[in-house]
Amino acid sequence: MTVSAYRNITLLLLCMTAGIVDVIGYLSLGHVFTANMTGNIVLLGLAIGNSLQLTVLKSLTSLIGFIAGVVAAAALVGNKKKSFWPRAVTAALAIEGAVLFLFALFSYLFADVVSVYVLIMLLSFAMGMQTTAARKLGVAGISTTVLTGTLANFFEDLTGRFYKAGDRGHFTRDAVLRALALVLYCFGAVIAAFAEPNYKFAIIWLPIAIILGILICAITKFRAYTEEKA
Known part of the structure; x- marks a missing residue:
């Protein structure tokens, strides 16, 4: 495969990571999103409107953690x-x-003493960092966690193919990547949804393994391309 293909695969795997992390937050940390801030802000608004103080605090913690990760x-x-x-x-x-x-260590070794807010902060901080790092790559406008824009871009591409008779059936690389980003995010959510109820927090090791694999790929495959103009 080309180095561009490797880079595209790493980006798609990050989307799957975000899907896993979001399900962990929603199922095991009190119905809060730690990657998808659009959904988290909606939950925050619902909690404020219904005077659910604990939910408000969790959503705010996630939002603050995500912002801190983006800033960092x-x-x-x-x-x-x-x-x-x-x-x-x-x-x-x-x-x-x-x-x-x-997060994996805290949730496994100190689950009884570590505050849920610390766990939420860790996950959301990590996702904030991932979002900005992925956006820096500038591949198909994919940020790995903000998928509303990716969904809109994909269907704009689809509509454009439909109205251009000569291009029907032919999708650009960016359109394919956007579709795969949505699929991989959903796939990650499905995996976590199956695993999380029976093995609480254990699925976090999959994103850790993915990140480790990406780092190895970056060191071995991308070293010669770190200063080249994209």
Whole structure:
């Protein structure tokens, strides 16, 4: 495969990671989204409207954690020169992996003493970092966690193919990637939905393994492309 194909696969795997993390938050941390902030803001509004103080606090914690992750990643990658795979993206994903690993340790070894708000903060911080790191790559406008825009872009592409007779049946690479991003996010959610009720928090090791694999790929496949113009 080409290095571009490897990069596209890593981006799609990050979408699956976000789907897994969102289900963990929703099923095991009190019905809160830790990757999809659109849904989380809706839940926050519902909680405020129904005077559900605990739900408000959880949603706010997730939102604050996500923003903190975005700010941290932006400080790390935001001012870096655009390239095929910036070194700062590797660093941001390494931090994300470390935070997810910390979540895994806390949820397994100290589940009885660690506050649920700490766990929510860790997951949302990791997803905030992932969002900004993925956006820095600039592939098909995919951010891995904000999929409403990806869904809209895909159906805009689909509509465009329909009205252009000469292009019917032919999708651009970006359109295919957007469709796969949606599928992989949903697939991650399905995996977590099956695993989480019986093996609480255990599925977090899959995103950790994915991040580790991506880091290995970045070191072995993308090293020569860290300064090249995309």
